[in-house]
Amino acid sequence: MGLRSSARPLPPVTEQVMADSPSSDGGVAIGIDVGTQGARVIVAERGGRVLASARRTWPLQDDDEDKREQDPEEWWRAVVSCLREVTSLLGRVSVGAVSVAATSGTLVLADDRMRPVRPAMMWNDKRAKLEVDIVNNELREEISTAFQPGFTLPKALWVARHEPEIWRAARHVLTAGDWLLCRLTGLAPVSDFTNVFKSGYDLRNNRWPEGLDRLGLPVDRFPRVVASGTDIGPLSPQVVADTGLSSETRVVAGITDATAAQIASGAVSVGDWVSTIGTGLSIKGVTLEPLLAPSAVGLYNHRHWSSGWIPTATSHCGADSIGRRFPGEDLDDLSRSAARYDMSSVIVLPLSTVGEYFPFRVPEARGFEIGNPRDRADLFRGYLEGIAFVERMAMNAMTAAGAEVDGPQRTMGGGAANPEWLRIRASVLRRPVTRPRETSSAFGAAIIALAGDPVAISPLAREIVTDDAVADPSPRSIELYEERFASFQEALTERGYLEREP
Known part of the structure; x- marks a missing residue:
């Protein structure tokens, strides 16, 4: 699908x-x-x-x-x-x-x-x-x-x-x-x-x-x-x-811009989560209690506007790494060409800067590419997959900290506009990925103004936020990516970025 x-x-x-x-x-x-x-x-x-x-x-x-x-x-x-x-x-x-x-x-x-x-x-x-x-x-x-x-x-x-x-x-x-x-x-x-x-x-x-x-x-x-x-x-x-x-x-x-965008995505109730792919990768959700992950500096908790909490995490792995690795290239054309492949030949940690703080904390971490790409489109797909793997690790960290994850993964930011990337992420996450029609923080602020009451914000957002596209996971891709995700984590472990499980 x-x-x-x-x-x-x-x-x-x-x-x-x-x-x-x-x-x-x-x-x-x-x-x-x-x-x-x-x-x-x-x-x-x-x-x-x-x-x-x-x-x-x-x-x-x-x-x-x-x-x-x-x-x-x-x-x-x-x-x-x-x-x-x-x-x-x-x-x-x-x-x-x-x-x-x-x-x-x-x-x-x-x-x-x-x-x-x-x-x-x-x-x-x-x-x-x-x-x-x-x-x-x-x-x-x-x-x-x-x-x-x-x-x-x-x-x-x-x-x-x-x-x-x-x-x-x-x-x-x-x-x-x-x-x-x-x-x-x-x-x-x-x-x-x-x-x-x-x-x-x-x-x-x-x-x-x-x-x-x-x-x-x-x-x-x-x-x-x-x-x-x-x-x-x-x-x-x-x-x-x-x-x-x-x-x-x-x-x-009002509200902060990132949280306004969260409201615009419809991720307003316990179990809802949204990923924003811009320069980096930001993940927000709603939980009953704050999430605690002492080793992850990139995780903190906002208080929800009516009840509960908004765990927020930020990774340095995002679209900035793609812009730096493929400067001046036609990314739409690379995406269309990358769709020819079931999976990239390359395993990529798409860090464009030194250091990562979520989903793992390694201040000296550096990005890497493992393998020989068949062409530029294959390498490009490796970067799309790498960010999807980091997104899955982040969501795994949230669930390990006690978060409930229910329904599709909502997505916003420039990375949400790429249909091939949506399909990759759905199969890596093993859940549908949805993109809302109106993604701006201004729209989230308008929802707050329309509600006129803190307790009315979430019901109104659930009522009026509409999806523009939905990517469903592919059973075949799920199977392929399970093995590749394990290889990705092993590569992180070999470099000391993750601890080896006993």
Whole structure:
């Protein structure tokens, strides 16, 4: 069996163009996504159809190796411009609510009038390397989070230590999403469970840890925390004037961009899992309790918006390795040619950087290719299979940690667009792999806004998320890949990346 279309198709909607009139089943909302390279705004109706959308992009700054900064006011100008555009397309259609998804771990320091006191330190800013150890040592008795340089809290400490005058001018320690919500409402800062994870919030006890004060980071500078989907208040009069939206439009608490994409995939209930293949491989699911894997730095747990937890793991094995190994080549043509083979002649660990932290933790790990490929397409297939093997190892690690896995593996990201890869992954995972029709974080934010209540998010997502394609496992391929997967694990064991089982 192979790739098949979804049984529940939705009519296509052209980007930036108003679709047919909204259905009468109630509700139109806006989702905003502010990422690393741009902003996107989506208008969706309760039936799941996208009515209009708009995008704005900005150039990335050429910072040094560890420094990554952006101007939050540039984000805001892009958001207002997008909102104004979609409002003009909507005409008399009333927007009930709006919510925001934004990058996780980005730090925005603002004064008491919500003006940034310095450029935002982005999620991939790694200057806080020394501060990570300080934060981990101080907070390890209160929370289980293993902080990394890209997290919000170590970066706040970095500013306090390296830019004391700027720190004294800062009244609020916020993430990108927190700051954008403040700009929408004009009210005191509010955050959500997913955004505050990297800011040091104690998710189990629902409080800011006392250790923040000992670090010299006063708790009163951090925002109030609610569940995603909680009603915060109306749009500010200034936003109403600038965008053309109604003063009756409500603002609801948002979410991190990756978790918004998870909602857009439909992976919202216990047992649901989604893999996103971008630069690396990210896996998210829903469990009743946090998953613990002490040896895997790449695994952490967000608190679910209504009940349960969201284990999240990231591998460095992803599409970046393909781009580096096949620069300038026609990947679509390679995929079509690779489909001629039942299985690659090559065993590949597709690591493009040194070090891996999930599903195995080996800081010095390096990628490898074993075997002689018949041609470039055969080698390309080896890379597709290698990432699928890592995905299976990751899911095995989740189940070994106690996770329930139910139903198909949902998938998003650039890698989800490759139909041959979907078929390979389905056979390696031995489960169907589904690709949702609308994969953007902005759509996930729109679902949150449409729900208007944390407990309503999951039921609504299950109702309106529609699959674009489904890849079924092939019995013959399952048999072939079982043997090859064992060989892949043996190759990892021989290099010391896995421990040999007794």
